[in-house]
Each structure stands twice: as structure tokens, then as C-alpha cells.
Amino acid sequence: MSQSTDSDTRVHRALRVLSGAAAHLTALTLTVSVTCVSQPGTSLFSWHPFLMTLAFSFLMTEAVLVFSPDSSLFRSLSRRAHVRTHWALQLLAVLCALLGLGIIYTNKMQQGKRHLSTWHGLLGTLTVLCALLQSLGGVSLLYPKLLQSWSLAQRKLYHATAGLLGYLLGCASLLLGMCSIWFSASVTGVSWYLCAMCPLLTGLVIMNQVSNAYLYRKKSQS
Numbered sequence: 461m462s463q464s465t466d467s468d469t470r471v472h473r474a475l476r477v478l479s480g481a482a483a484h485l486t487a488l489t490l491t492v493s494v495t496c497v498s499q500p501g502t503s504l505f506s507w508h509p510f511l512m513t514l515a516f517s518f519l520m521t522e523a524v525l526v527f528s529p530d531s532s533l534f535r536s537l538s539r540r541a542h543v544r545t546h547w548a549l550q551l552l553a554v555l556c557a558l559l560g561l562g563i564i565y566t567n568k569m570q571q572g573k574r575h576l577s578t579w580h581g582l583l584g585t586l587t588v589l590c591a592l593l594q595s596l597g598g599v600s601l602l603y604p605k606l607l608q609s610w611s612l613a614q615r616k617l618y619h620a621t622a623g624l625l626g627y628l629l630g631c632a633s634l635l636l637g638m639c640s641i642w643f644s645a646s647v648t649g650v651s652w653y654l655c656a657m658c659p660l661l662t663g664l665v666i667m668n669q670v671s672n673a674y675l676y677r678k679k680s681q682s
């Protein structure tokens with residue numbers, strides 16, 4: 461009985477390591493692919509898909525995977541260093557997202573196009589707003605004295621839950637961006653499906669990591 465539990469644990473751990481490695485690879489591959497397609501610098505618009513994919517696919521995925529006990533690239537570092545790496549990557553991601561939003565807004569103004577006229581535009585704006593609010597929430601964890609009405613444990617749980625929702629919103633916005641006329645005309649067939657699967661895969665891995673670390677554990681502890 462205990463032997464089968466041991467091998468279950470080993471199989472689970474191997475699966476977690478594998479899925480974490482797949483998430484690193486997928487986040488990087490999607491960012492490189494979108495960069496190759498959009499060729500940042502060739503037009504004002506070209507910076508938008510590049511910056512948004514860099515922010516939501518690469519930087520945010522890495523910022524969360526920092527805390528993965530199985531697949532963090534920084535496993536040997538202390539908890540303090542993990543926290544620092546997390547907020548530095550998140551800060552970079554939010555800066556890229558704000559720049560990407562500013563660029564698409566300016567581009568649409570220059571072309572006389574209507575704003576927020578697609579589901580991608582609407583969800584994308586909500587996503588950037590959530591990322592901004594989530595970062596402010598993160599500041600309250602760095603400086604706990606700023607907000608004393610909730611305990612530190614409560615704030616960590618809220619930060620993880622809201623962060624997960626924000627991350628999934630980012631995945632949905634990326635997916636909708638890939639459904640845009642521009643992207644689906646540039647990337648077709650199997651390549652399009654492979655790109656579309658990237659945010660789905662990283663979304664599942666991050667959802668599993670955060671729920672294992674916070675949501676399930678907190679429930680079983682209470």
C-alpha cells in the first residue's frame with residue numbers, strides 16, 4: 461500500500477516537473493514566434509503583439525513559475541530572492557503591458573479607427589487594468605504595514621487567487637489576439653493551432669501550481 465503511494469508521489473512529481481518544463485518552453489516559444497511574425501520595429505503596430513506576448517506569455521509565466529517547487533529556474537535561491545525575482549519580473553511585465561496598450565491606442569488614433577470595438581480590445585483593456593491593480597496588491601505584501609485590516613495569510617491567499625484570475629485573463633486576451641484578422645492571416649493551419657495551444661497549456665500549468673500551493677492547501681488546513 462505504502463509502496464504504491466510512494467510510486468504515486470513519484471509519478472505525480474515527475475508529471476509536475478514535466479508540465480513545468482513544458483510551460484517554460486511554451487512561454488518562450490510563443491514569445492519568439494509572435495516576435496518573428498510581428499517583426500517589432502517595422503511599424504508602430506508591430507510593437508503591440510510583441511510587447512503583450514513578452515508581458516503575458518513570457519514574463520508573467522516566469523514570474524509565477526519562480527515559486528514552483530518542481531520547475532523554478534531559481535530553485536537554489538532563498539525565499540527572499542524568489543520574492544524579489546517575482547516582483548521584478550511582474551514589474552517588467554506590467555511596464556511592457558502598459559507600453560503595448562499605449563502603442564495600440566496611439567496606432568488606432570493615427571488610423572482613425574474606433575477604440576474597444578472587439579472582444580480582444582475589451583478583454584485586453586480589462587486584463588491590463590487587473591494586472592495594474594494586482595501589482596498594487598503585491599506592494600501591500602511587500603510593505604504589510606500599509607494595509608492592516610487583513611492578516612498576512614489572508615492577503616497572500618487573495619493575492620494568489622486574484623493573480624491567478626488575472627493570469628487567466630491574460631491567456632484569454634492572448635488567445636483572442638491570435639483570433640484577430642491580422643494574426644490569423646499571417647499564421648495559418650497547424651501553426652495557428654500550435655500558437656493557440658500555448659496560452660491554454662501555460663494557463664493549465666499555472667492554475668495547477670497556484671491551486672496546489674494555496675487554494676487546496678488552505679482548504680485542507682482549515
Ligand code: HEM
Nearest residue numbers: 509512516575576578580581584585633634637640642643
Ligand atoms: C494579453 C495580451 C494582450 C492584451 C492585453 C491586448 C490588448 C489590446 C487592446 C486593449 C486592444 C484595443 C485597443 C483599442 O481599441 O484602442 C488591442 C488591439 C489589437 N491587438 Fe492586442 N492585446 C494583447 C495581445 C495581442 C496579441 C498576442 C496579438 C496578436 C497576435 C494582438 C493583436 C491585436 C490587434 C490586431 C489589435 C487591433 C484590432 C482590435 O482592436 O482587436 N494583441 N489589443
